[in-house]
Amino acid sequence: MSALLEVANLKKYFPVRGGLLNRRLADFRAVDDVSFALQHGKTLGLVGESGSGKTTIGKCILRLLEPTAGSIRYAGADITHLKARDLRRLRSDIQMIYQAPAASLNGRMTVGQIIGEPLWIHESLKGNAARDRVLELMHVVGLKEEHYYRYPHEFSGGQQQRIGIARALAVQPRLLVLDEPTSALDVSVQAQILNLLQDLQDRFDLTYLFISHDLGVVRYMCDEVALLYLGKIVEVAATDVIFEQPKHPYTQALISAIPEPDPDMQREEIILTGDLTLATGGGCPFAPRCHAQKLEQCETLPPPLLTIEPRHAVACHLHVDG
Amino acid sequence: MTHLLNIENLHLEFDTYDGLVKVLAGVDLSMRRGDVLGLVGETGCGKSMTALSVPRLIPMPPGRITAGRVQFNGEDILNKSESDMEAFRARHLGMIFQDPVTNLNPLFTIREQLVDAVLYQRAQGKKVPGRWRGFAPSARQLRKDAHERAVELMRLTGIPDGDRRIYDYPHQFSGGMRQRVLIAMALAGDPDLLIADEPTTALDVTIQAQILRLIRSLVSQLGLTVLLITHNLGVVARSCERVAVMYAGRVIEEAPVRELFRNPKHPYTRGLIAAVPQKEVTRGGLEGIPGMIPNLIDPPGGCRFHPRCQHTMAVCRQTVPTPVPVGEQHTTACYLYEAEG
Numbered sequence: 001m002s003a004l005l006e007v008a009n010l011k012k013y014f015p016v017r018g019g020l021l022n023r024r025l026a027d028f029r030a031v032d033d034v035s036f037a038l039q040h041g042k043t044l045g046l047v048g049e050s051g052s053g054k055t056t057i058g059k060c061i062l063r064l065l066e067p068t069a070g071s072i073r074y075a076g077a078d079i080t081h082l083k084a085r086d087l088r089r090l091r092s093d094i095q096m097i098y099q100a101p102a103a104s105l106n107g108r109m110t111v112g113q114i115i116g117e118p119l120w121i122h123e124s125l126k127g128n129a130a131r132d133r134v135l136e137l138m139h140v141v142g143l144k145e146e147h148y149y150r151y152p153h154e155f156s157g158g159q160q161q162r163i164g165i166a167r168a169l170a171v172q173p174r175l176l177v178l179d180e181p182t183s184a185l186d187v188s189v190q191a192q193i194l195n196l197l198q199d200l201q202d203r204f205d206l207t208y209l210f211i212s213h214d215l216g217v218v219r220y221m222c223d224e225v226a227l228l229y230l231g232k233i234v235e236v237a238a239t240d241v242i243f244e245q246p247k248h249p250y251t252q253a254l255i256s257a258i259p260e261p262d263p264d265m266q267r268e269e270i271i272l273t274g275d276l277t278l279a280t281g282g283g284c285p286f287a288p289r290c291h292a293q294k295l296e297q298c299e300t301l302p303p304p305l306l307t308i309e310p311r312h313a314v315a316c317h318l319h320v321d322g
Numbered sequence: 323m324t325h326l327l328n329i330e331n332l333h334l335e336f337d338t339y340d341g342l343v344k345v346l347a348g349v350d351l352s353m354r355r356g357d358v359l360g361l362v363g364e365t366g367c368g369k370s371m372t373a374l375s376v377p378r379l380i381p382m383p384p385g386r387i388t389a390g391r392v393q394f395n396g397e398d399i400l401n402k403s404e405s406d407m408e409a410f411r412a413r414h415l416g417m418i419f420q421d422p423v424t425n426l427n428p429l430f431t432i433r434e435q436l437v438d439a440v441l442y443q444r445a446q447g448k449k450v451p452g453r454w455r456g457f458a459p460s461a462r463q464l465r466k467d468a469h470e471r472a473v474e475l476m477r478l479t480g481i482p483d484g485d486r487r488i489y490d491y492p493h494q495f496s497g498g499m500r501q502r503v504l505i506a507m508a509l510a511g512d513p514d515l516l517i518a519d520e521p522t523t524a525l526d527v528t529i530q531a532q533i534l535r536l537i538r539s540l541v542s543q544l545g546l547t548v549l550l551i552t553h554n555l556g557v558v559a560r561s562c563e564r565v566a567v568m569y570a571g572r573v574i575e576e577a578p579v580r581e582l583f584r585n586p587k588h589p590y591t592r593g594l595i596a597a598v599p600q601k602e603v604t605r606g607g608l609e610g611i612p613g614m615i616p617n618l619i620d621p622p623g624g625c626r627f628h629p630r631c632q633h634t635m636a637v638c639r640q641t642v643p644t645p646v647p648v649g650e651q652h653t654t655a656c657y658l659y660e661a662e663g
Binding site: 049050156157158159186187188189190191192194195198213214215216217219220243253254256257258259260261262263264265269271272273275 | 364365496497498499526527528529530531532534535553554555556557558559560579580583584593594595596597598599600601603605606608609610611612614615
């Protein structure tokens, strides 16, 4: 079975400008050589702390940002360099849902207009036909008919997120990029939205790229998880493998840092020192914070992402031999 | 037994253009010295407002306390004059907030801000008028002492190279380090009570783990009393001894942390715990709480949770349930347990 989405050696560098004539002094490597594949109907979690490049990857896939290098293949076709006209067609297949529901909805449009806009743009649907579709979509995401003429500010965060989801579904996409869809919500509402997303996935045969920093949510939602650190994938495997047998020291530390609502839980707590900082040397980007045994090459050689078991890859010098 | 902090039947209202918002409707909360109490609830349940009523930082108007008492060490706080209140805050309270960026002034170095905090605490109760303090003969010595204390506070809160980094500006620190600076500032006056309002919400999980460990170590080192406000049940489970759960302006359940998670009683507490994606929960197994937080301008009568509750009885709609004991040091305000109590 071929993958719906294949990302190969994706790089996105942002220029750091300064000095005389605002020259390009250096590159900030937001995404640095990232490859992964996402199977049809599955959910892949992209996990990392702020600044790890997870949102940048999502935006590159939608071509909201132009990748510096690498290729993105969607349903077998290379979409890395699509021109504007084809790009529009692509975007009815791939949609995005954003973190801040309030900021991603136009406050001067009614709910009906917000959800109807993509129908007009992509399918030239207007009038009663559009209205019927919008009402159907509102029903699907759990909004009521009387919400049609209301404005976003009249809704709570959870309902605003439902509006965002309905808007994304309007063009019948196959792949959804979900960028921290619940991190602005309270837990009881988060549970509602997560369940809604799972229902929609089953009902419309959707594929999800799920971007999050919350490992608990990722464990609940995803089939596979890729962990990012400073723009590189450090470990990727099936969800249960990541949580039961994490290999990379960073993965182990992140899992131990999940605040589980269980005061009796016995576990070794790994508390990392320092924070996300750019390593200056050529070694492993995680080396300055690593709590595991240090090898000589950790400081000098960047570890490659190696497959140690079928469908489990780790970028760590400690796991070179599998 | 005397309590360090005792909040009784606190009612707080806000005047808004839409009407009178009944933010707190009879909050009861007490803390002993050395307690680490977690105050949990969702957005708008009044947890921050309860905490802010202790240092009296709620803007009035539009806010108005219509009933209730707040006692600290047996003293009634609500009747104090504003200048007494200033001295009271400096001597007894420390406070840290959610956002470490907006709470530091970007135009001043950490040294200026920390030394200021220390000097302010030390000047309390002295007769020298504030503006002349810097010119008093001993000012030089005072500043030197304050500087040393500031460096010591930075060491205490785990900021490496404190003696050098104290000359840095806030933007030169990362989010986690800024939160440490704020904790250092809050500790400047050796407070009796540290109020931490969502101290880790803006931080990454690995940094959150560092800050929680720091707070725990300060509790054991300095014997601090901590009121930790959070929406994250996991954070509570990790760092508190007791938990009070709030819903729509009332404390609906209170228990030691183990008891609360093992044996939650109130339907809202149960729903809240079930809504967290935990290890054992498989696809489709997560339960949310239906409906949403009530509008506090026109809150539901009786138990404010009844429109979302699965066990609603006639009495729930009519009268407000009072907390009843349901276990050792475990109380809940719910009519389901009335008979047992």
